[in-house]
Amino acid sequence: MSVLTPSPSPVLNLSAPDWNTVTQVSVTSGAYVADDGSVMLPTSVGLLQVSFHLSGLRLRIAGKSTANYEMLVQEPEIRPSLLSEGNQSTTITSDNNELIIQHNPFSFALSCDGKNVQKTPNDGHFVRQYRMPPLAKTAQGWLFSLDLGAEEAVYGLGEKWSSLNKRGQFIRSYNHDALGVNAEISYKNTPFAWSPEGWGVFVHTPAPVTHAVGYAPWSQRAYALLVEDDALDIFILKGKNGGEIIHQYTELTGKAPVPPVWSLGVILSKAYYKDVPELMATAKAVREHNMPCDVITLDGRAWQDTDTRFAFEWDPKRFANFPPDKVIADLKAMDFKVCIWEYPLVSVQNPLFAEMAKKGWLLTDKRTGEAYRYQWDMSAFAEVLTPLPESGIVDFTHPEAFAFWLESHKPLFDLGVDMIKADFGEQIEDDNMLAHNGDSGHRLHNVYSLLYNRCVYQAAEKYSKTGPFLFSRSAWTGSQRYPSQWGGDPQADWGGLIGSIRGALSWGMSGAPYFATDVGGFYKDTRDAELFVRWSQTAVFSAHMRLHGIGQREPWSYGSDAEKAVNQALKLRYQLIPYIQHTMQQASETGLPVMRAMALAFPDDRLARGFEIQFMFGDNLLVVPCTQAGGEVEFYLPEGQWLRFPEQQAFTGGKVHKLTLALDEMAVFVPATQQIPIGPDVLHTEQLEQPKIGQQVSHFWPIKDVKSL
Known part of the structure; x- marks a missing residue:
């Protein structure tokens, strides 16, 4: 059941703000390494704490509220840093990471093993150096900008009903009684996003966060975050693919436990x-x-x-x-x-x-x-x-x-x-x-x-x-x-x-x-x-x-x-x-979802990203939902040989296929090299042998001489 609630706090103007009225943050002199290994940089708006951890970089400026909502299950261990301060820039190194911060205005470039991870967008303007401020304190909160490549995709930001690739979208992390799945508003939000290019961003805040993700009225070349809080706490995560970045995020915010077997019924x-x-x-x-x-x-x-x-x-x-x-x-x-x-x-x-x-x-x-x-x-x-x-x-x-x-x-x-x-x-x-x-x-x-x-x-x-x-x-x-x-x-x-x-x-x-x-x-x-x-x-x-x-x-x-x-x-x-x-x-060990979008399941297959309705269910079941009357489905199978489940009809991957399904048919596929454990035919989980439920397998599909999962 759902009902409409009173109007939320006003949604930000979708048109481009007047960036000339925003005061950009600049770095002043006096940087030092704190006792915990983080680097403290004095800025025009207060101390900026910079710290490295195993999964990336954290940038923090303290606010007034001291409320602890335990969104993090643990504070990440800070890695030792070396500081080199010049007149125009500060360089911080830690392990194989290097962060270069320009002072006036603040801008940054983060690299790992000499390869760019993220940086301030090089989005220039005739009137000012940057079209959007790299870092600024505004009347509504903090503005922080990240760079986007020309064809770079961005995923995440919670339960959203439109395109999985958030590039070009204007999204506000703000929970709503959404009354359906037809708009930008949704019930479940989190200010966490990631790119297949190897980085993620997580804003650690209870407050609303607005995301202009390559949103053209602001900038089609940048990902701008407006954090509606007086504190700023941003993690820039790194990993080879979405799975690794989700693992890093859930190491910070917690993994899901395995639910009881009866809940799977x-x-x-x-x-x-x-x-x-x-x-x-x-x-x-x-x-x-x-x-x-x-x-x-x-x-x-x-x-x-x-x-x-x-x-x-x-x-x-x-x-x-x-x-x-x-x-x-x-x-x-x-x-x-x-x-x-x-x-x-x-x-x-x-x-x-x-x-x-x-x-x-x-x-x-x-x-x-x-x-x-x-x-x-x-x-x-x-x-x-x-x-x-x-x-x-x-x-x-x-x-x-x-x-x-x-x-x-x-x-x-x-x-x-x-x-x-x-x-x-x-x-x-x-x-x-x-x-x-x-x-x-x-x-x-x-x-x-x-x-x-x-x-x-x-x-x-x-x-x-x-x-x-x-x-x-x-x-x-x-x-x-x-x-x-x-x-x-x-x-x-x-x-x-x-x-x-x-x-x-x-x-x-x-x-x-x-x-x-x-x-x-x-x-x-x-x-x-x-x-x-x-x-x-x-x-x-x-x-x-x-x-x-x-x-x-x-x-x-x-x-x-x-x-x-x-x-x-x-x-x-x-x-x-x-x-x-x-x-x-x-899932409880890695953070990977049970239903995996193609961009997550096949990070190296650019073609797979375009098929946003089909998905992997676990490692080995590719599911193609039928989403229109008449039973017609069009789908893409990645490279390799596939078998239709359970019919065992062979399909060649690396191309698009079409099928027309009878009412009782489904379009589900398994890599030809894999098997699926099949449990007993029951009407409810009480009919299962409870002490052995984790290992209870009647046979494997397709039938082969296999003794264990």
């Missing part, structure tokens, strides 16, 4: 089951139809009273004759895991609001000193989306509030709940909001998602009986440590499917390895059976798989042909669990 959901009889009838029908499925979801109104939510209470009206413990026990008896919904707001109509407000556990209003009362924008509400009540917002920066919210999950897990769907988290948008740690709404807005994710995931770690797993919609730098995330609210049409695929791949290229979509689309459902089948077939090859939307998402609701095709795809999903587990173990 199918998650069934709906917005929403209107009452307990409908919920139980659906669960029974799933088993009667032999639909592979592991989890069933009680979305918002399926267990909470809308007027008084959220307070960890079962709706007394809905469950008056259906005790929650019995409902969950009955679902467990059918071998279902149970997922329930939450959000981090408390209705003013619930006594919990006054209790938390009195203790200072809600964000406060600067103007009154009282708990902030959040009012929803009602323009998005219709017949399906019920208007939501005025609410307080949990202040996760308050240690006691964090602990209270975490501990409040214990009764749910004790009851048998297995999984939390942590919805929303994008509502911190008003500078009148003030947190316990002193930060205002603007600076807290993005990182609030991380704090929310952390709290709920730690509750699952502490109390879940079946292994910690979280489904969250909103995320920020570091949220990959609390898996998994889903892409919210796509339109139920082919464009919604395409946007969801790009969102998954873009999020994966941003250091977050796990993603799920709302299979079938969330809103404006037209009961398009072909679309539902193709979306389901695509989602088989994602880290997690959830059927969800407004209206039924059970396969049989789309007709017998669709049910047959989807159940066939779901059966394959379960047979691939050994392969998925192996891929997730790899």
